Amino acid sequence: MIESRARLLAIATVLIVGGCATLEPPPLREFDRDATLDPRVTPASLDEPARPTIEAARTPAPTAETRSGLAGPRSPDELIRWALAENPLVRAARFNVVALQHRVPQVTALDDPVVSNSIFPIPSVAPQYSLMGYMPYSALLAQQFPWFGTLRLRGEAADHDVKIALFELAAAQLDVVASVKRAYHDLHFSEHALALLGENRKLAEDFLQIARVRYRLATASQSDVLRAEVAVSDIDREMETTRQAVSEARAELARVLHVDPDTPIETTAESPLVAVPEKLDRLTELAMAGRPELQGRLAAIARDEKAIELARKRFYPNFTLGAIYQDMERTNAIARDTAMGMPNVGLFVGFNLPIYHKKLTAGVHEAQARAAADAQLYEAERDQTYRDVKDALVAARVQQNVVGLLRRNNLPSARRIFELTRSEYRSNKEGVDYLTLLGAWRDVLQVELQIAQVEAELGKTLAQLERAVGAQLNEHPPAPALLNAPSPVAVEPDAKPAADPPAKPSTPPSPSASPFQGEEKEKPPIKTIDLDAPAIERNEAVR
Numbered sequence: 001m002i003e004s005r006a007r008l009l010a011i012a013t014v015l016i017v018g019g020c021a022t023l024e025p026p027p028l029r030e031f032d033r034d035a036t037l038d039p040r041v042t043p044a045s046l047d048e049p050a051r052p053t054i055e056a057a058r059t060p061a062p063t064a065e066t067r068s069g070l071a072g073p074r075s076p077d078e079l080i081r082w083a084l085a086e087n088p089l090v091r092a093a094r095f096n097v098v099a100l101q102h103r104v105p106q107v108t109a110l111d112d113p114v115v116s117n118s119i120f121p122i123p124s125v126a127p128q129y130s131l132m133g134y135m136p137y138s139a140l141l142a143q144q145f146p147w148f149g150t151l152r153l154r155g156e157a158a159d160h161d162v163k164i165a166l167f168e169l170a171a172a173q174l175d176v177v178a179s180v181k182r183a184y185h186d187l188h189f190s191e192h193a194l195a196l197l198g199e200n201r202k203l204a205e206d207f208l209q210i211a212r213v214r215y216r217l218a219t220a221s222q223s224d225v226l227r228a229e230v231a232v233s234d235i236d237r238e239m240e241t242t243r244q245a246v247s248e249a250r251a252e253l254a255r256v257l258h259v260d261p262d263t264p265i266e267t268t269a270e271s272p273l274v275a276v277p278e279k280l281d282r283l284t285e286l287a288m289a290g291r292p293e294l295q296g297r298l299a300a301i302a303r304d305e306k307a308i309e310l311a312r313k314r315f316y317p318n319f320t321l322g323a324i325y326q327d328m329e330r331t332n333a334i335a336r337d338t339a340m341g342m343p344n345v346g347l348f349v350g351f352n353l354p355i356y357h358k359k360l361t362a363g364v365h366e367a368q369a370r371a372a373a374d375a376q377l378y379e380a381e382r383d384q385t386y387r388d389v390k391d392a393l394v395a396a397r398v399q400q401n402v403v404g405l406l407r408r409n410n411l412p413s414a415r416r417i418f419e420l421t422r423s424e425y426r427s428n429k430e431g432v433d434y435l436t437l438l439g440a441w442r443d444v445l446q447v448e449l450q451i452a453q454v455e456a457e458l459g460k461t462l463a464q465l466e467r468a469v470g471a472q473l474n475e476h477p478p479a480p481a482l483l484n485a486p487s488p489v490a491v492e493p494d495a496k497p498a499a500d501p502p503a504k505p506s507t508p509p510s511p512s513a514s515p516f517q518g519e520e521k522e523k524p525p526i527k528t529i530d531l532d533a534p535a536i537e538r539n540e541a542v543r
Contacts, residue, residue, distance in 0.1 A: 133339030142322030
C-alpha cells in the first residue's frame, strides 16, 4: 500500500509538471488572430522559433498581377489605401502591437510553481524516526505570490506599452500617407512637365518649318533655321531629363506602395488641390490633441508612473506558499516495533527579506529619473510639433501666393506677348526676329513649368503640414479659386502652443484603422470650412 501511494505521488508530480508545460493559450481576439505570424506554430516547433517567424513575415515578391492592379491613372486615395495595407513599415508596427498585446497576460500571471522531490535510497543514512519509521523520500510543491497589487501594476505598465505601440502604428501610417502624397505630387509634376514639353516640341517644329520656308524665300537668315533646330534639340534634351524624373518619382512611389518598381503607375489629369488653412493657433490645438508622437509620449509618462510604483513595491516581501509530503514506511525502519509508517503532510510558508534598501532606493530613483526624462522628451516633441506646423503653414501660404501671382499676372502676360510676337514675326514686321519670338515662347514655357512645379511643392508642403498636425486638413478638394486666392503670409505673433493635454493619453486609434482610410464617395459641392467651429459643425460643413 505504501508503494502504491508512492507511485501515485510520482504520477501526480509528472502530470503537474507536464500539464504546466502544455497549457493551451487563451483564444485570440479578432485583431490578434488576423495578425498571428504563423498559425502553424506549435509547442513542438518552438525549438526553431526564427524559421516560422521569418517565413510568415516575408511577403511574396510583386508579380505581373500586382503591376496590372495599379497600372493606369490612380487617385491619391487609392494609392494611400494600398500603401496602408502593404507597406512593410506599417505592417511591422502592427505586428509590434500584437507582440506587446501578448505580453500583458505574461506579466500579469504568477510564476511557475516549483515541485521538488528528495529521495533517500539508503535506509542507514536516511531520516529515521522512532515513532514514524523510515522516510524514503519527501516532496514539496510551492508557489510564489508577489506583494499585493504588483501583478496589477505590471499589467497596467504593459497596457501602456501597448498604447505606445498603437501610437507608433498611427505615426507609421501618417508617415506612409505623407510619403505617398509627396511622391504622387512629384510624379504628377513630372508627367505634367513632360506633357507641356511635348506640346511645345510640336510648336518648335512649326517654328522650324516657318524658318526654313522664310529662308528659302530669302526673308530669314540661315541662323534662324539653326536656332530653330537648336530649340527643338533643347526640348528633346529637357524631355529626356523629365522622363528620368518620371521614372525616379514612380520608383519612389512604388517603394512606399511595396510593389514592383516597373509598375506603370500614373496620376490623374487634375492635381489634387488642398486649401491652405488660415489660423495657426487652431492647427496647433489639433496637433496637440491628435499628433500620435505626443500621445505616445504621454503614454510613456503614464507607464513610468506605474514603474515607480512597481519599484516601491520591491520594499515589501514576496510570499511563497507550499505543501510538503513525507512518505514513511516500517519496512526499513530501525525501530520497527514502534514505527507507525504513517506519511507526514504539512504546509510550507516562506518570504524574502528586502533588507538591501540601498539597492531598492536606487531602483526607485532610476524609475523617477526615467519618468523625468520622458517628460522632457514630451516637452521637446511639443516644441518640435509647434515649429513643424508653423514652418509648413508659412511655406504653404507663400507657395499659394506665388501660384496665384503666376496664374493671374505672369502667365496671361507671357501668353499675350507670345501671341503678339508670333503674329508680328509671321507678318515679317521689321525689328521682330526669330530671337525675339524664341524668347517669348520660352518665357511662356518657363512660366507654365514654374506653375506646375510650385503647385507640386505646395501639395508636398500641405502633406507635410498634415503630417505635423496628425490629421487630414480637407476631406474634399477645394475649388481652384481657393487655391489661387492670396493669403496672408505673416503668422499671428500672439499665437502660442495650446495648453498641455491631460496627463492620461486619449483612447488610441484602432490598429486596423488608418488615419485617412475611408470609402470613396461622390464629391459634394465645395463649402468653406471654419477651423474655429466645433468638430460637429465642421463635419456637417464637410458633408
